[in-house]
Amino acid sequence: MFNKILIANRSEIACRVIRTAKRLGIRTVAVYSDADASALHVALADEAYHIGPSPARESYLRPELILDVAKRSGAQAVHPGYGFLSENAEFAEACAAATIVFIGPPTNAIRAMGSKSAAKQIMEDAVVPLVPGYHGDNQAPDFLRDTAGRIGYPVLIKASAGGGGKGMRVVWEGATFEESLASAKREALSGFGDDRVLLEKYLTKPRHVEIQVFADTHGNALHLFERDCSIQRRHQKVLEEAPAPGMTPELRAKMGAAAVAAARAIGYVGAGTVEFLLDQDGSFYFMEMNTRLQVEHPVTEMITGQDLVEWQLRVASGEPLPCRQDELTISGHAIEARIYAEDPARDFFPSIGTLSHLRTPSESTHVRIDTGVRQGDEVSINYDPMIAKLIVWDTDRAGALRRLQQALAEYQVVGVTTNTSFLGAVAAHPAFAEANLDTGFIERNREGLFPEVQPASDKILALACLDVLLRRDAEAKKYAAFTTDLYSPWHLTHGWRPNSDNHHVLYFIDGDATTTVTALYRKSCFLLELPGGQVVARGEIDETGNLLADLDGMRMTATVVRHGAELNIMSASVTHCLTLFDPSAQTAEREGEGGCLTAPMPGKIIAVMTEAGAQVKRGMPLLIMEAMKMEHTITAPADGMVATVNYTVGAVVNDGAELLSLIPEETA
Ligand code: ADP
Secondary structure, eight states: OOSEEEEOOOHHHHHHHHHHHHHTTOEEEEEEEGGGTTOHHHHHSSEEEEEEOSSGGGTTTOHHHHHHHHHHHTOSEEEOOSSTTTTOHHHHHHHHHTTOEESSSOHHHHHHHHSHHHHHHHHHHTTOOBOSEEOSSOOOHHHHHHHHHHHOSSEEEEETTOOTTTTEEEEOSGGGHHHHHHHHHHHHHHHHSOOOEEEEEOOSSOEEEEEEEEEOTTSOEEEEEEEEEEEEETTEEEEEEESOTTOOHHHHHHHHHHHHHHHHHTTOOEEEEEEEEEOTTSOEEEEEEEOSOOTTHHHHHHHHOOOHHHHHHHHHTTOOOSSOGGGOOOOSEEEEEEEEBEEGGGTTEEOOEEOOEEEOOOOOSSEEEEEOOOTTOEEOTTSOOEEEEEEEEESSHHHHHHHHHHHHHHOEEESSOBSHHHHHHHHHOHHHHTTOOOTTHHHHTHHHHSOOOOOOOHHHHHHHHHHHHHHHHHHHHHHHTTOSOTTOGGGOOSOOBTTBOSEEEEEEEETTEEEEEEEEEETTEEEEEETTEEEEEEEEEOTTSEEEEEETTEEEEEEEEEETTEEEEEETTEEEEEEEEOTTSOOOOOOOSSSEEEOSSSEEEEEEOOOTTOEEOTTOEEEEEEETTEEEEEEOSSSEEEEEEOOOTTOEEOTTOEEEEEEETTTO
């Protein structure tokens, strides 16, 4: 076994690898960019080395910088994690040349699976079933369009070098093929430096079921069962579980054998995942093989009791696999939820900012949290906006699902928008409870999963008022303690008003509306006049900052986090944001309807489809930006005329930059 390893990654996966290494008594070396100088993975490692500026291509993606640190630190092996250099064959080769072990498969296996097209060819030869399609070299648009017609729509265009759902477009009819091809190729070129694509028949209701495989250098290969990753958005996994609901021992054995055959066909060593599409009739098709540890590996660990990072380290140091196929069993059920800084209501647009408040459920045998961030950390545009992976386990799926809902309700994040409520809605959906899973789940159940934003309930308003009033009282008492004038009315803390009942009027901006609540001071409580009627409220703020409230005799605990004038009220599984409006301050400027179209985040303009003077219809694409490695289309918010186009292709724009301006029809 190694004495010291370098982890060529960041955030949760770096922390995850460090945890196992520490348990095995292996020293760890971290690397970090400018943005990560005070990151958690740096703090957890025994040693850490700065490798460059924040953009990954100038730091984490530079093999020579990583190898230099490996040599300087005396690390015997490099664990690449996932993403970054984990599937980079040149990097693996460079490690070997420097006599440093790459903790991953042999380079020819990485190469063989690196291109989805080449991988399909190998699998075809090894008689692993494939989805009908085209994975040849001819990339001429006309040829591809004709081939798509022959395959029959709907067709899926995939970047051969793709991953993470990028460079992938579903095409429903011939008329939109060319446009989709161009867009897929653009995203593939910028994401992977390779614009080759393949075509597949698009299955309309498949499940994504993948098999975890492992092989060693002694000729042993086995699988650690399956994971169901059907709950996806934009072809990216959102929730993963193991075992796959409804899986029969026969099908498991068949898929497991196919996956092991796939691994053997390329002389595989280490951890790998063979991904299949499982159709409703039980047929399954090879999609691709990922030659690394997967983000969702914890669900497999939870049901098998194995530590896959330990397996990787043992295999890489030349040991045989820790057990035989017949020694592995499945115990209980595990589900993983990926908690992201993103806004589900805005098509899962990444959200950036400082994690000003972060509280997580406690970890136990039932709840595991793999994270790489702490309160105060920044979610920046430089990296993937994942905050954490929340993994739950129980003896059966229903139990795991209950735990998931509970843990999601307890996950508190302020400072960025997150998908926790959305994940909670998926977990609470009857179709999910019935395990009615396929990759179209989110699209099909849109209505139940993206509820309209409701105005704050009386309970939320009452909690917000109580928090404001209790904090005001505490503040006033603090000042009163310094006074020498015992009778000064300025130090009274019970809302005294001349010639009137003691009261305060609070104004809350809630979305587009303003709600007024009058709080009357009563002996040791407040009488709140809420939209739905009066409520007697009392409470206190405990030493952890929690609000212990009593509303008409009903006790509850809430957390109210202030962010300037913004109040984030978190109670049970509800999070609501209100802005406390102070009418004595200057009138807040409200932005006019429509008008300008601003960049939702920093990025680069990659296409402009309109010009000044053009008449446009609501929803028409006007401009395409690339941000966080994804394409984002800016569409017309209303019918009207484009007044100005402020940037050209190639321009780099800041968050909030006015990209174009539009004169809506009624004023045009
Ligand atoms: P990536 O490497 O970008 O993640 P994959 O090839 O693994 O791409 O596919 C990602 C997801 O896209 C799959 O999990 C599945 O939901 C969907 N998908 C891929 N191929 C097909 C297909 N032929 N038909 C229907 N859905 C597909």
